[in-house]
Amino acid sequence: MAYLSSFFYSIIVGGVFIFLFIYLYDFFYGEKHEKQVKKISKEFRKENIKKVELLEHHPKKFSMYKVITDKETKKIKVKPGYRIIKMVPSKNNQ
Numbered sequence: 001m002a003y004l005s006s007f008f009y010s011i012i013v014g015g016v017f018i019f020l021f022i023y024l025y026d027f028f029y030g031e032k033h034e035k036q037v038k039k040i041s042k043e044f045r046k047e048n049i050k051k052v053e054l055l056e057h058h059p060k061k062f063s064m065y066k067v068i069t070d071k072e073t074k075k076i077k078v079k080p081g082y083r084i085i086k087m088v089p090s091k092n093n094q
Contacts, residue, residue, distance in 0.1 A: 028080055036063060039082045044069065 026032065037052055047069045055075070056064040063078045064087075075087040 033063075036065070036078045036082065039078065039084065040065060040067060040076065043076075043084050047071065 026035075033054070040052055041049060044067060049067060049069055051068040053066045053068070054063065055066050056062075060080060062080075065076050065078065067074045067076060077085040077087060079085065
């Protein structure tokens with residue numbers, strides 16, 4: 001009986017640690033494309049989004065997207081932790 005209760009305890013505690021590890025990994029290294037697109041649509045909720053295109057993807061660094069709305073086209077960068085950074089077009093000094 002002691003072996004059985006020890007086995008169940010190990011399964012429960014192990015399951016909690018696995019769930020916690022998956023959650024923390026997702027938080028610090030946000031890599032899921034669906035969650036990134038969901039966060040982008042939440043950021044642009046006041047505008048009508050036509051299309052979201054993935055331009056670049058560097059694992060554990062950033063993902064760059066092109067968001068096409070009714071009014072304009074914007075480039076944004078999504079960093080780990082689903083932080084959104086809006087890219088500003090550079091000025092050409094000629």
